[in-house]
Amino acid sequence: MFDVVYGVDFSGARLAGRSMWLARIEPSVEPAEPGAVPYRLTQLAALETLCGTAERATAIAHLVRLVEGSERALWALQFPFGLPVEVMEPEAAWPDQMEFVYHFGDDDYGMGLECLRRAKELGGPNHIRRLTDVEEKAPHDPYHYRIIYQTFYGMRDVLGPLRGRDDTAILPFHYDRLPHARRVVVEACPASTLKRLGLPHWNYKQPGGQSPDAKRRRTRREILAGLAAHVAIGRVRRAALLRDGGGDALDAVISAVGAALSWRASDHERVAGHPRYVREGRHYA
Numbered sequence: 001m002f003d004v005v006y007g008v009d010f011s012g013a014r015l016a017g018r019s020m021w022l023a024r025i026e027p028s029v030e031p032a033e034p035g036a037v038p039y040r041l042t043q044l045a046a047l048e049t050l051c052g053t054a055e056r057a058t059a060i061a062h063l064v065r066l067v068e069g070s071e072r073a074l075w076a077l078q079f080p081f082g083l084p085v086e087v088m089e090p091e092a093a094w095p096d097q098m099e100f101v102y103h104f105g106d107d108d109y110g111m112g113l114e115c116l117r118r119a120k121e122l123g124g125p126n127h128i129r130r131l132t133d134v135e136e137k138a139p140h141d142p143y144h145y146r147i148i149y150q151t152f153y154g155m156r157d158v159l160g161p162l163r164g165r166d167d168t169a170i171l172p173f174h175y176d177r178l179p180h181a182r183r184v185v186v187e188a189c190p191a192s193t194l195k196r197l198g199l200p201h202w203n204y205k206q207p208g209g210q211s212p213d214a215k216r217r218r219t220r221r222e223i224l225a226g227l228a229a230h231v232a233i234g235r236v237r238r239a240a241l242l243r244d245g246g247g248d249a250l251d252a253v254i255s256a257v258g259a260a261l262s263w264r265a266s267d268h269e270r271v272a273g274h275p276r277y278v279r280e281g282r283h284y285a
Contacts (some may be wrong), residue, residue, distance in 0.1 A: 001072070001074075002050070002073060002074045002184075002260075002263075003026070003027070003071070003072040003074055004024055004025070004026050004042075004070070004072070004073050004074075005024070005025050005026075005039070005073070005074045005075075005076065005160075005256045005259060005260045006022060006023065006024050006025075006066075006070070006073060006074070006075045006076065007023040007024075007025070007076045007078075007188060007251075007252045007253060007254065007255030007256025007257070007258075008020065008021070008023075008075065008076065008077045008078060008188075008252055008255065009021045009023050009078050009190075009249070009252040010077055010078045010079040010154055010158075010253065011056075011149075011150065011248075012056070012079075012108065012148075012149025012151075012152060012153040012154065013056065014048070014055075014056055014151045015048075015054040015055065015056065016054065016055075016056040016059050016060060016153070017046065017047040017048035017051060017053060017054035017055065017056070017058070017059030017062075017170055018046060018048050018054040018092050019046075019246055019248045020046065020047040020059060020063070020248070021044070021045065021046050021244075021249045021251070021252040022043065022044070022045055022046075022047065022048070022050065022063075022066070022246045022252055023041060023043065023044050023249070023252035023253040023255070023256050024037065024041070024042050024043035024256070025039040025040065025041050025042065025045075025253070025256045025257065025260065026040060026042050026116070027039060028040045028118075028232060029041075032241060037228070037229065037230065037231065037232045038230060038231075038260075039230060039231040039232070039256075039257070039260060040232040040233075041231055041233045041237055043254060044237045044240060044241070044249055044252070044253070046248075046249075047059040047062060047063060050062060050066075051223070056153065056177065057157070060153060060158060061075035061157075062157065063271040064157070064158055064161050065164065066167070066169070067158075067162060067183060067185065067220070067253065068099060068162070068165070069189055070183050071182055071183065072180075072182065073182075073183045074186065074259055074260065074263060075182070075183060075184065075185045075186070076186055076187075076188035076255040076256055076258065076259030076284065077158065077185060077186070077187065077188060078187075078188045078189065078190060078251060078252075078255050079147075079150035079151055079153075079154030079155075079158075079187070079274050080130075080142035080150070080151045080154070080155075080187065080281060081155065081159060081170070081173075081187045081281035082097050082130065082142070082149065082155075082279070082280040082281035083097055083100070083115060083130075083142050083143060083151070083280060084117075084121060084128045084129060084130045084133075084141065084142070084280055085276060085279050085280050086119065086128045087115045087118040087128060087143070087168045088100065088118055088259060089127065092279070093278075093279055094173045094278065094279055094280070094281075095233075097155075097279075098155065098159070098160065098163070100115075101152065101155045101156050101160075102156065102160075103244050104152070108148060108149050108152040108153065109145075109148060109149075111148065111152055112143040112144075112145060112151075112152075112156070113153075115135065115143035116141075116143060124220075127140075127141045127143070127144060128141060129141045130142065130276070130280045130281060131266065131276045131278075131280070132277065132280070132281060132282045132283045133283075135283075136189055136192035136196075136283045136285055137191075137192060137195055138189050138191065138192055139191050143149070156276070160183075162185060166180070166181050167180065167181055167182040167183070168181060168182070168184075169181035169183070169184045169185070169206075170185045170186075170275070171185070171186050171271075171282070171284070172271050172272060172277045172278055172281065172282045173281075174249065174279060175271075175272035176270065177208045181271075185283055186259055186262075186263075186284035187282065187283055187284060187285075188250040188254075188255035188258055188259055188284065189255075189258070189283045189285040190250075190254040190285075191230075191254055191256065192258070192259030192283055192285035193254050193255070193257065193285045194223065194254060195228055195259075196230040196258075196261075196285065197225075197227075198226070199222065199223050199226040200222055200223060202219075203215060203216060203219045204216050204219040204220050204223060204247050204250065205230070205246055205247035206245045206246065206247070208245075209245050209246065209263065210245055211243070211245055212242070212243070212244075212245055212247075216247075217242055218274060220241065220242050220247070220250060221242070223250065223254075224238065224241065224242075224250075227253065227254070227257060230257050230260075230261065231253065231256075231257050232253070233253070241253065258284070258285040259285070262283075262284040262285055263284060266284065273276065
């Protein structure tokens with residue numbers, strides 16, 4: 001169905017374009033030959049490079065335009081597409097979640113605090129994970145203080161503009177659009193993909209924005225060796241993946257590979273009819 005798969009390591013930081021990377025993978029061989037690597041990495045770039053600024057609003061708007069301009073494309077975006085149903089009103093559907101996000105205007109952190117308040121009122125854990133977060137062993141819940149900015153700006157400024165387009169299917173919420181969709185948008189989780197592939201999911205990100213040390217570079221080489229069965233990466237882009245301090249470029253590649261694998265492995269009929277996925281989202285990882 002797809003001519004190209006994009007992975008995006010999303011950021012909600014003020015200078016989001018600096019740490020937000022885009023990776024494009026395309027089928028390597030058509031028809032597939034036995035033993036052939038199915039995909040090749042054909043683009044790897046920071047949004048700051050693509051749009052000329054790191055400023056959040058401009059970088060995110062540029063990302064939306066890239067999605068809107070794509071054809072026969074699968075987009076894997078690394079941010080939560082929804083919140084756990086427990087912190088929403090009873091029977092609230094995904095459109096109600098979007099309205100909940102809009103209600104906070106520009107108060108990104110305030111939305112996280114409200115989710116935390118609601119969780120505390122329930123008397124259970126303060127941080128409630130969605131079903132998909134539990135199933136895929138995601139590192140954090142969608143309103144965790146480390147994730148809330150990604151959740152807020154991703155839902156509001158990326159999914160918000162895209163959900164009104166009938167030619168764009170945001171899954172698992174828009175399976176009914178697939179017959180006429182020109183592009184599909186799904187939620188990625190690099191950590192979950194690495195766990196599924198049996199690859200290291202820690203010690204590859206260098207804290208503090210510094211160049212990766214020897215330990216991180218060893219871990220990245222191990223990850224790249226594991227990805228080699230799924231995507232061919234040229235020498236120049238491999239060097240960039242080893243050099244990027246935060247590991248954001250590598251996360252973009254992992255997101256693309258994870259979505260491509262998940263798309264083929266998923267029982268889409270079951271997902272489309274699942275009572276929780278269609279309300280709070282699902283990882284395609």
